[in-house]
Amino acid sequence: MAEPQFTRVPFWRDVRVLTILTQVIFVVVVALVAAFLYANVSTAMRQRGLVNDFSFLSLEAGFEIGEALIPYTATDTYGQALWAGFSNTLLVSVVGIILSTIIGVVVGVARLSSNWIVSRLAAIYIELIRNTPLLVQLFFIYFGVFLTLPSVGQTLEFPGFIYANQRGVFLPRPVPTSTSETWAWFVVVAIILALALGYLSTRPQARRLGWVAALVLILLPAFGWLIAGEPLAFEIPVRERFNFKGGMNLSPEFSALLAGLVLYTAGFIAEVVRAGILAVRRGQIEAAYSLGLNGGQVLRMIIFPQALRVIVPPLTSQYLNLAKNSSLAIAIGFPDLFSIATTSANQTGQPVPVYLLVMATYLAMSLFTSLLMNIYNRSVQVLEK
Amino acid sequence: MKNLVLVSVLVLVALIVVACTSAPAPSAPQVVKETVIVQATAAPAVATKPAAPPAATAAPAPVALGARFAAVKARGKVVCGSNDQVPGFGFLDKATGQFTGFDVDYCKALAVAVFGDAKAIEFRPVNAAQRGPALQTGEIDVLARNTTWTVTRDATWGLFAGVNFYDGQGMMVDAKKNPTVKTLKDLKDASVCVQTGTTTELNLSDRFREEAVAFKPVVFDTADATFAAYEGGRCDAVTTDISGLVARRSLLKSPADHKILEVVMSKEPLGPAVPLGDAQWYNVAKWTLFALINAEELGVTSKNVDEMLQSKNPDVQRLLGVTGDLHKGLGLEKDWVVKVIKAVGNYGEIYDRHLGPSTPLKLDRGINKLWNKGGILYAPPFR
DSSP states (O other): OOOOOOOOOTTTTOOHHHHHHHHHHHHHHHHHHHHHHHHHHHHHHHHOOOOOGGGGGGSSSOOOOOSSOOOTTTSSSSHHHHHHHHHHHHHHHHHHHHHHHHHHHHHHHHHHOSSSHHHHHHHHHHHHTTTOOOHHHHHHIIIIIIIOOOOOGGGGEETTTTEETEEEEEEEEEEOTTTTTHHHHHHHHHHHHHHHHHHHTTSSTTTHHHHHHHHHHHHHHHHHHHHOOOEEEOOOEEEEEEEEEESEEEOHHHHHHHHHHHHHHHHHHHHHHHHHHTSSSSHHHHHHHTTOOOOHHHHIIHHHHHHHHHHHHHHHHHHHHHHHHHGGGGGTTTHHHHHHHHHHHHHOOOHHHHHHHHHHHHHHHHHHHHHHHHHHHHHOOOSSO | HHHHHHHHHHHHHHHHHHHHHHTTHHHHHEEEEHHHHHOOOOHHHHSSSOOOOOOOOOOOHHHSSOHHHHHHHHHHHHEEEOOOEEETTEEEEETEEEEHHHHHHHHHHHHHHHSSTOOHHHOOOOOOHHHHHHHTSSSEEEEEEEEOHHHHHHHTTTTEEOOOOOEEEEEETTTTOOOTOOOOGGGGOOEEEETTTSSSHHHHHHHHHHHHHHHEEEEESSHHHHHHHHHHTTTTTTEEEEHHHHHTTTTOOOOGEEEOSSSSOOOEEEEEEEETOHHHHHHHHHHHHHHHHHHHHHHOOTTTHHHTTTOOOOOHHHHSSSSHHHHHHHTOOTTTTHHHHHHHHHHHHHHHHSSSSSSSOOOGGGGGBBBGGTTBOOOOOOO
C-alpha cells in the first residue's frame, strides 16, 4: 500500500492564509482612504480659516434659550447651551417614546379588531399618518392647532389653577419644602415594597399579593404626606401683562413637537404591533379560546408574550426614528439640540466641530437606546420554538 | 475560494481607483494660495478648474485672474446667495418667478460688470443659518442678503465688500393689542419672535440684559415662520433689522396695526460678501458697489449715461472709462461702469426702485444719503 503523498499547499493557495491576508489588506486600504480623506478635509478647512477644535465650547454664548430643563442664561457658555438643548431633546424623546408606544399598541390592536368601525378608523389613521411628511404634519399641528388656541386675553381656565391659551398650558408647579425629604423616603420605601410584592405575586397561589402591592403603593405615600405635614408647596401661574408667570409651562412648541412626533411614530408602531400579533400562530389562539379564555385574557397571556419577539426589533428602530426626528424642532421654534447647534455653528463660524458634536450626541443617544432595547429583546426571545 | 480572491482583488482595485481620482483635490487649494500671493501665473489656476465653454466676452482679460474670478468667468454666470422672503431687499415673486430687490439689483450689477449681461446670474436662496456655510465653502460667489458686517464674519465667513445699507435693529409690536408699549422696558416678560443664526438674536439678549429686563425668546429658522408666529399672536413682539421689519410689515394682513418702536438696538451695516481667498474677485465686488455710489454722487443715471460719456468732468470721465485704464487692474472691460449704470441705474435709482416713496416700504434714506447730502454713504474715488 502506498503512503498518501502529503504535499504542503503553497501559501498563495492556502485558504487560511488567504482569508487573513485579504482582511489585513482590506483594513489597510480602508485606513489609507480614511487618512487621505481626513487630510483633505483638514487642508481645506485650514485654507478657509475654519478651525477644527472645540475651544468655542468655553466661549460666552450670548443668546437666550426659550425653555430648557437645566438653568441657562445668555452669559453661560456654548457648552452649557448645547447641554440645555440636549436636555430638551431628551425630554421630548423620552416622553415621546412612552406616549407613542401606548398609542401605537392601542391603535395596532384596534386595527385587528373584529368591530368594523374600529378597525376602519384605525386604518384611516395609520394610512394618513404614514403617507404624509412629518414636517408638514408638524407645521399643521403647530400653526393650525396650537397657535389657534385663544390668545392670552381670552385664556381658558380650568379648575385647579390650570390655564390654556396659545402661549401654552400653565399648571401649578410643585416646589419642595423642608418636609419633602421625609415624604420622599416614604415614597421610595413604598415603591420598593410594591415591586417586591409584585414580583412575589407572580408565584402561583399568591395572586392576591398583587392587590396588596397596589394598596401599599397608594396608602404608604398618603400616610407619609399626613405625617410630613406639607411636603410640597404649589406655585400657581399668575397672569401678568403679556404672559403668565410662574408655575409649569408647556409651551406650544413643545406640545406641538410632542404631539406631532407621537402621532407620527404611533402610526408606524401600530403597524409593527399588528405584524407581531399576526405572526402568532393561529393554533395558539384557537387553543386559547377553546380553553375558555376571553378575548382580553387571550391577548394578554397568549398573544402578546409571543408577539413581543417579533415586535421588539422594529420597535427599536421606531424609537430611534423618534429621537432623530425630534431634530425637526427647529422648524417650529422648539430649542432642541439641533436648533441650538445651528445657532452656535452660525455664531462661532465653525460648523464642522459643532455638527460633529451633534452627530456624536445623537449617535450616543441612539446606541444607548438600542442597547437597552436589545437587553429587553434578549429577555423576550425564546431559545427554541 | 477563487471567488473570494477575485472579489477581494476587485475591491482593492476599486479603492485604489477612488483614492487616485480624488488626489487632484488637495492640489487645487494650493494653487489658489499661489495665485493670490504671486498674482502672476494664471495658467495652472485656470487649467485645474473644470472645463466649461468660456463666456462670450469680447476680449480676454489683460490681467491674470484669481481662482474664483476665473471660475466665475468659465462658468458664465455669477452664483448669488440671496434672500427670497424679504420684500424690497430679496424677494421671490411667486407670480412671475423672478427675484427682485435692493440686494438682487446689486447681484445684477455684478453680473453686468463681469459679463455685460444682467441675466448671467444663478440665484441661490439661503436662510440665515445656511448663508454662513454657503459662503465658507464657496458654494456661492457672492452673498447679497442683508447680512451684517461683523469681525467674526470677516474672519470666518468671507470678506465684506463694503456697506450698501446702514441699518439698525428694531422691535415691532402690535399697537392694537399693546398700545402702551414704547420702550424695551415695557416688554418685561414678553415673548419675542426672532430668527436663528443672526446678530439679531445676540443683540436682543444683550439689550435686554442691559435693561435688566427678562423676556422669552421664540426662535425659528426662517423669516416666514418667525413672522407667521408673530402674526398668529404667539409673540408680543418681533425683532430684526428695521428695514426688514418695514419690509415684512407690508406683507402682514393689517400693516397699520403694527408699530415699530422708536428704539435702535444696534448698528447693522449690511453689505455684500464674497468668499475668502481671491483678492481679485473681492476687488470686483467692492468696486461694483463703489461705482454705483460714485455714479449717484456724480449725477450719472441710467437715463443720462450716454450724454455723460461726453462730459468734460474728469471724475465722470474716469468713472465711465472714457479716460484712464482703471478697469485693467480689476480685470473688467473698459466700459463696465457704463453697462452697469445702464442696466440697473445708480445707487439712488436702485434705492428708489425698491425702497423709495413709490414703493409700499417708503423707507426714508436716513443715514443712507450721500455723505455730502447729510448721510454717511461714502465711496472711495475712482482714480
